[in-house]
Amino acid sequence: MSGFDLRSEPGADCRIGERATFDASVRWGHNVTLGDDAHIGPGATLYDNVEIGAGTWIGPGCSIGEPTMAFYRDRAAYEGARTRIGASSILRRGTVVNAGTTIGARFQTGPYAAIREETRIGDNCSVGNNCDIQYGVEIGSFTRLHTNVAVGSGTRIGPYVWVHPFVVFTNDRAFPTFLKQEPPVIAPFCSIAVHSTILPGARLGVHTIVGAHTKVGGYVPAYAFMDGSPAENRIDCRKILHKLGGRVVTPYPWIHHVGRDYPWADQPAEKRRIEEWLPDEWREFL
Amino acid sequence: MSGFDLRSEPGADCRIGERATFDASVRWGHNVTLGDDAHIGPGATLYDNVEIGAGTWIGPGCSIGEPTMAFYRDRAAYEGARTRIGASSILRRGTVVNAGTTIGARFQTGPYAAIREETRIGDNCSVGNNCDIQYGVEIGSFTRLHTNVAVGSGTRIGPYVWVHPFVVFTNDRAFPTFLKQEPPVIAPFCSIAVHSTILPGARLGVHTIVGAHTKVGGYVPAYAFMDGSPAENRIDCRKILHKLGGRVVTPYPWIHHVGRDYPWADQPAEKRRIEEWLPDEWREFL
Amino acid sequence: MSGFDLRSEPGADCRIGERATFDASVRWGHNVTLGDDAHIGPGATLYDNVEIGAGTWIGPGCSIGEPTMAFYRDRAAYEGARTRIGASSILRRGTVVNAGTTIGARFQTGPYAAIREETRIGDNCSVGNNCDIQYGVEIGSFTRLHTNVAVGSGTRIGPYVWVHPFVVFTNDRAFPTFLKQEPPVIAPFCSIAVHSTILPGARLGVHTIVGAHTKVGGYVPAYAFMDGSPAENRIDCRKILHKLGGRVVTPYPWIHHVGRDYPWADQPAEKRRIEEWLPDEWREFL
Numbered sequence: 001m002s003g004f005d006l007r008s009e010p011g012a013d014c015r016i017g018e019r020a021t022f023d024a025s026v027r028w029g030h031n032v033t034l035g036d037d038a039h040i041g042p043g044a045t046l047y048d049n050v051e052i053g054a055g056t057w058i059g060p061g062c063s064i065g066e067p068t069m070a071f072y073r074d075r076a077a078y079e080g081a082r083t084r085i086g087a088s089s090i091l092r093r094g095t096v097v098n099a100g101t102t103i104g105a106r107f108q109t110g111p112y113a114a115i116r117e118e119t120r121i122g123d124n125c126s127v128g129n130n131c132d133i134q135y136g137v138e139i140g141s142f143t144r145l146h147t148n149v150a151v152g153s154g155t156r157i158g159p160y161v162w163v164h165p166f167v168v169f170t171n172d173r174a175f176p177t178f179l180k181q182e183p184p185v186i187a188p189f190c191s192i193a194v195h196s197t198i199l200p201g202a203r204l205g206v207h208t209i210v211g212a213h214t215k216v217g218g219y220v221p222a223y224a225f226m227d228g229s230p231a232e233n234r235i236d237c238r239k240i241l242h243k244l245g246g247r248v249v250t251p252y253p254w255i256h257h258v259g260r261d262y263p264w265a266d267q268p269a270e271k272r273r274i275e276e277w278l279p280d281e282w283r284e285f286l
Numbered sequence: 287m288s289g290f291d292l293r294s295e296p297g298a299d300c301r302i303g304e305r306a307t308f309d310a311s312v313r314w315g316h317n318v319t320l321g322d323d324a325h326i327g328p329g330a331t332l333y334d335n336v337e338i339g340a341g342t343w344i345g346p347g348c349s350i351g352e353p354t355m356a357f358y359r360d361r362a363a364y365e366g367a368r369t370r371i372g373a374s375s376i377l378r379r380g381t382v383v384n385a386g387t388t389i390g391a392r393f394q395t396g397p398y399a400a401i402r403e404e405t406r407i408g409d410n411c412s413v414g415n416n417c418d419i420q421y422g423v424e425i426g427s428f429t430r431l432h433t434n435v436a437v438g439s440g441t442r443i444g445p446y447v448w449v450h451p452f453v454v455f456t457n458d459r460a461f462p463t464f465l466k467q468e469p470p471v472i473a474p475f476c477s478i479a480v481h482s483t484i485l486p487g488a489r490l491g492v493h494t495i496v497g498a499h500t501k502v503g504g505y506v507p508a509y510a511f512m513d514g515s516p517a518e519n520r521i522d523c524r525k526i527l528h529k530l531g532g533r534v535v536t537p538y539p540w541i542h543h544v545g546r547d548y549p550w551a552d553q554p555a556e557k558r559r560i561e562e563w564l565p566d567e568w569r570e571f572l
Numbered sequence: 573m574s575g576f577d578l579r580s581e582p583g584a585d586c587r588i589g590e591r592a593t594f595d596a597s598v599r600w601g602h603n604v605t606l607g608d609d610a611h612i613g614p615g616a617t618l619y620d621n622v623e624i625g626a627g628t629w630i631g632p633g634c635s636i637g638e639p640t641m642a643f644y645r646d647r648a649a650y651e652g653a654r655t656r657i658g659a660s661s662i663l664r665r666g667t668v669v670n671a672g673t674t675i676g677a678r679f680q681t682g683p684y685a686a687i688r689e690e691t692r693i694g695d696n697c698s699v700g701n702n703c704d705i706q707y708g709v710e711i712g713s714f715t716r717l718h719t720n721v722a723v724g725s726g727t728r729i730g731p732y733v734w735v736h737p738f739v740v741f742t743n744d745r746a747f748p749t750f751l752k753q754e755p756p757v758i759a760p761f762c763s764i765a766v767h768s769t770i771l772p773g774a775r776l777g778v779h780t781i782v783g784a785h786t787k788v789g790g791y792v793p794a795y796a797f798m799d800g801s802p803a804e805n806r807i808d809c810r811k812i813l814h815k816l817g818g819r820v821v822t823p824y825p826w827i828h829h830v831g832r833d834y835p836w837a838d839q840p841a842e843k844r845r846i847e848e849w850l851p852d853e854w855r856e857f858l
Contacts, residue, residue, distance in 0.1 A: 006614065008596070024294070025311060025329075025597060027614050027632075042292065042313050043329045043347070043597075043615045045632050057358065060313075060331050061347055061380070061615065061633055063665050063683075072629065072662050090358050093349050093382055094398070094633070096665055096683045111349075111382045111400045112416070112666070114683045114701050129400050129418045130434075130684070132701045132719040132737070144462075147418040147436050148702075150719050150737045150766075162462040165418070165436045165454050168737050168766045170784065174814050174823035176734040176763050177830055191462050194436075194454045195483050195501075197767050197784045212456065212483045213501040213515050215767075215785045229515065229785050229801065242460050251460035258463055310580070311597060311615075328578065328599050329615045329633065343644065346599075346617050347633055347666070376644050379635050379668055380684070397635075397668045397686045398702070415686050415704045416720075430748075433704040433722050448748040451704070451722045451740050477748050480722075480740045481769050481787075498742065498769045499787040499801050515801065528746050537746035544749055 006045060017054060029065065029080065035087060048080035053087030053105060061094045068099055068117045086123065098135075110147060122159060124261065140188065140279075142262060154183030158282050160255075160262070162191040164212075173200040187222070187285035189274055191254060197229075206285045207253055207274060209237045222286050223252070292331060303340060315351060315366065321373060334366035339373030339391060347380045354385055354403045372409065384421075396433065408445060410547065426474065426565075428548060440469030444568050446541075446548075448477040450498075459486040473508070473571035475560055477540060483515075492571045493539055493560060495523040508572050509538070578617060589626060601637065601652065607659060620652035625659030625677060635668045640689045658695065670707075682719065694731060696833065712760065712851075714834060726755030730854050732827075732834070734763040736784075745772040759794070759857035761846055763826060769801075778857045779825055779846060781809045794858050795824070 006027040010016055014028060017036035026040045029047040035054030040046065044058050047065035052058060065083040081100030085091065089107035097103070098117040107121065110129030115121070119133055122141030127133065132150045140159030145151070149163050152171035157163070173180035182201035189207035192198070196210050199217030204210070208220050211227035220226060225237040237252040251257060255272045259265040264272045278286065292313040296302055300314060303322035312326045315333040321340030326332065330344050333351035338344060351369040367386030371377065375393040383389070384403040393407065396415035401407070405419055408427030413419065418436045426445030431437070435449050438457035443449070459466035468487035475493035478484070482496050485503030490496070494506050497513035497520075506512060511523040523538040537543060541558045545551040550558045564572065578599040582588055586600060589608035598612045601619040607626030612618065616630050619637035624630060637655040653672030657663065661679035669675070670689040679693065682701030687693070691705055694713030699705065704722045712731030717723070721735050724743035729735070745752035754773035761779035764770070768782050771789030776782070780792050783799035783806075792798060797809040809824040823829060827844045831837040836844045850858065 006595070023292070023313070025614070027595070042311070042331060043633065045614060060349060061329065061666075063632060066665070093352070094347070094380060094666060094684070110418070112380070112398050112684050112702070130398070130416050130702050130720070132682070148416070148434065148720065164456070164461065166452065166738065166767075170736070170766055174812075174821075174826075174829075175736065175765055175781075177823045177826050179816055179821060179823055179829055180814055193461055194456055195452075195481070195767070199784065212485065213499075213785075240460075242466055244465055249460075249465060251463045251465055254460075254463050257460075257465055309578070309599070328597070328617060346635060347615065379638070380633075380666060396704070398666070398684050416684070416702050434702070434720065450742070450747060452738065479747055480742055481738075481767065495747075498771065499785075526746075528752055530751055535746075535751060537749045537751055540746075540749050543751055 006047070023060075041093075047083075047099060049082045049099070051082065051084045053085055053089060055087055056085055056089040056091070058085075058091050059093040059095065059111075062091050063096045064091075066096050066098045081117070104141065116153075128165070152183055154181065155186075156183065157186045158188035158190075158285075159279065160188045160277065161186055162254075164192060164194045164196075166195045167192050167198065168196075169198045171200050185285075188278055188282050189253065189255070203285075206278065206282065207237070209252060292333070309346075327379075333369075333385060335368045335385070337368065337370045339371055339375060341373055342371055342375040342377070344371075344377050345379040345381065345397075348377050349382045350377075352382050352384045367403070390427065402439075414451070438469060440467065441472075442469065443472045444474035444476070444571075445565065446474045446563065447472055448540075450478060450480045450482075452481045453478050453484065454482075455484045457486050471571075474564055474568050475539065475541070489571075492564065492568065493523070495538060578619070595632075613665075619655075619671060621654045621671070623654065623656045625657055625661060627659055628657055628661040628663070630657075630663050631665045631667065631683075633666045634663050636663075638668050638670045640671055653689070676713065688725075700737070724755055726753065727758075728755065729758045730760035730762075730857075731851065732760045732849065733758055736764060736766045736768075738767045739764050739770065740768075741770045743772050757857075760850055760854050761825065761827070775857075778850065778854065779809070781824060 010028045014032040020034040020038040022040035023042040025042045027045045032046045033051045037055045038052045040058045041060035043061045050065040071078040084102045086105035092111045094112040095109045096114040100117040101119045103121040104123035106124045108126040113127045113131045115133040116135040119137040121139045124142045127145045128147040130148045134153035138156045143161040145163045147165040150168045155169045171183040184198045184202040186204045187206040192210040193212040196214040202217045204220045205222035209225045214231045215229040216231035224233045296314045300318040306320040306324040308326035309328040311328045313331045318332045319337045323341045324338045326344045327346035329347045331349045336351040357364040370388045372391035378397045380398040381395045382400040386403040387405045389407040390409035392410045394412040399413045399417045401419040402421040405423040407425045410428045412430045414433040416434045420439035424442045429447040431449045433451040436454045441455045457469040470484045470488040472490045473492040478496040479498040482500040488503045490506045491508035495511045500517045501515040502517035510519045582600045586604040592606040592610045594612035595614040597614045599617045604618045605623045609627045610624045612630045613632035615633045617635045622637040643650040656674045658677035664683045666684040667681040668686040672689040673691045675693040676695035678696045680698040685699045685703045687705040688707040691709040693711045696714045699717045700719040702720045706725035710728045715733040717735045719737040722740045727741045743755040756770045756774040758776045759778040764782040765784040768786040774789045776792045777794035781797045786803045787801040788803035796805045
């Protein structure tokens with residue numbers, strides 16, 4: 001790709017699915033594939049080797065398969081890596097996905113989310129407004145990032161994780177030298193409140209709850225409730241009680257209270273067990 | 287609306303005011319109304335049932351009346367709720383306003399601000415770059431949100447409030463369960479410094495000052511100066527003194543020092559009284 | 573400029589360099605100059621009196637020379653100040669640069685960075701996704717701002733500075749009165765970690781290291797390691813030791829470990845001296 005030759009119509013090397021629609025202002029690279037019923041909004045740019053899943057809606061002004069730094073270093077030699085957006089997804093206005101990233105089905109973004117190259121995101125994930133996901137990040141299925149989450153390169157986040165607004169995942173212990181680059185690892189079922197910083201080398205156990213405005217690092221055991229800056233392990237979160245309309249409730253584990261759109265939706269709330277839904281690769285984080 | 291049928295020119299169901307102008311690349315839904323002297327920039331999308339006030343300037347790449355989740359769930363059944371932007375407003379590049387939101391006159395945004403559905407914003411407000419205002423938020427007149435403010439759904443902010451960059455308003459006490467959803471309430475004349483978190487259930491009295499990097503919740507009395515994480519009530523802000531060029535000044539209440547563009551602009555500074563400008567519905571927050 | 577008369581092709585008053593390319597959807601003000609080999613992407617708007625350097629790549633949806641408030645106050649009288657983007661730069665999707673700002677060569681932005689008027693940025697700088705640089709800011713060469721950095725108006729940042737995500741530079745001691753506006757001054761070689769607030773009046777000495785989640789103000793001596801909220805001077809950062817693969821390393825001064833793309837790249841790591849690269853105007857910050 002030269003970048004100059006983004007075309008104003010899909011070329012013969014593009015495959016457009018049945019009933020797929022696109023605005024006349026879309027710009028097209030080479031070898032772009034649109035699934036059936038996909039839609040591409042005004043002003044979007046689809047670069048080389050992009051695959052858009054069936055029924056996926058790409059909003060106005062999105063860039064998919066955005067060229068990486070290698071393009072600017074040597075345009076003639078650059079070959080855009082394959083970029084895949086799964087089926088039944090919704091990418092809102094201005095979402096940018098760099099070349100070489102793979103995202104699963106039923107994905108959603110808020111406006112202006114940006115996801116860099118060589119990142120893998122599972123199915124049923126969402127990434128909020130203005131999020132910045134760096135390169136080489138791994139995010140499991142059913143994980144939700146709210147507004148303005150920044151994920152440093154190499155971070156590994158399991159499935160079923162909630163990340164609230166303005167959380168930052170860092171990766172360089174001796175910033176800015178990158179002598180000790182240690183991206184954090186976040187086990188499934190964690191929930192991290194707003195404005196928290198996850199320090200380099202942090203390893204959060206299964207279903208860690210992190211309070212707002214918290215700076216947390218190191219090895220955190222499963223079910224800890226971490227709070228403060230620097231964070232302290234205040235309590236096993238399963239012991240936290242809330243009063244609710246005269247009743248006492250235990251909000252954690254949260255899967256007892258949250259089911260919609262999750263694979264355990266049809267189980268009775270009190271019968272849901274985290275162990276049942278924990279992928280084997282994450283068992284050591286229990 | 288099918289979303290597919292955004293049109294490249296305003297249809298017969300649209301009303302274009304006198305001297306209103308728009309770029310040829312604008313895309314049009316149905317029943318769009320432009321007031322006299324309005325202007326719509328290149329690449330903007332105006333969805334169904336949008337009303338743009340007289341003299342209002344919609345910058346390049348804005349989406350007004352952006353479809354809500356209901357659209358993606360069932361396109362055939364979706365009907366975009368009426369979206370109104372008041373007169374003499376300036377919406378800068380890439381601002382997104384979802385369907386069903388109503389905004390008053392003389393509104394301003396920074397680039398890439400996003401405002402979701404069922405939100406009401408008064409007159410003379412501003413919302414800075416990249417702000418994320420969720421659904422069902424209420425913001426009074428003459429309130430200013432700086433860069434990157436995130437306002438959780440259901441938050442109620444009075445008139446004459448200042449919110450500085452990176453402030454987050456949260457609403458879920460037992461996150462992520464939403465068992466106890468308690469959006470904060472911010473009384474008129476508050477000023478909240480950068481990087482602060484307003485916790486679920488917070489109720490800030492009239493003219494509360496919140497310091498930078500503060501985590502504040504609960505019931506805060508009028509004129510408190512809250513600082514720290516967790517916040518403490520340090521002093522009645524009216525007792526705060528600053529030295530300024532050899533003089534001692536009391537910066538609070540701030541209306542003694544800030545008048546331009548406010549309704550009290552013509553009153554002598556020392557004669558301005560907060561009680562005089564406090565709407566009745568907020569008197570209990572004194 | 574009337575803003576209405578952005579043109580769909582460059583007029584006779586524009587100069588287009590050799591081999592410069594642009595998408596047909598670009599909108600053009602008056603007196604725009606493109607250097608040789610420059611490229612302007614789809615949906616970009618170039619307002620009056622913009623100069624784009626040779627080999628510079630302006631991504632889709634950028635606004636360069638964006639009108640300032642004066643335009644909206646009186647369109648007839650408005651004259652867009654000259655805006656310059658240096659050679660061999662890369663501005664990614666949606667970058668906004670206001671009229672009257674001057675930026676050096678080899679500049680880079682992430683998507684949706686916004687830079688206001690009357691700001692000066694040196695050579696070899698980068699500004700990450702969603703950054704908000706206000707008016708009248710000065711940034712020295714080889715300084716890097718990561719994602720979502722907010723720089724208050726009047727801030728002065730030296731060369732060779734690293735600013736990590738979500739750092740905010742504030743400037744109003746008695747917010748929101750602007751009675752005591754004291755923008756911070758950041759000396760060369762500082763490195764500021766994520767989620768930190770730089771308070772009004774802060775003066776950071778050469779090679780200050782600021783930890784994550786730190787609130788720092790006042791006069792900070794050279795080589796301090798500041799941490800906490802409020803910050804304390806914990807140690808001379810040159811005494812910080814890290815274990816690395818069995819070896820003990822001293823990460824600071826960081827120029828011993830970071831050379832690529834810096835002017836000292838060809839010096840042996842251990843022979844690099846900060847004093848040698850410190851501009852005279854910053855010597856008093858040692």
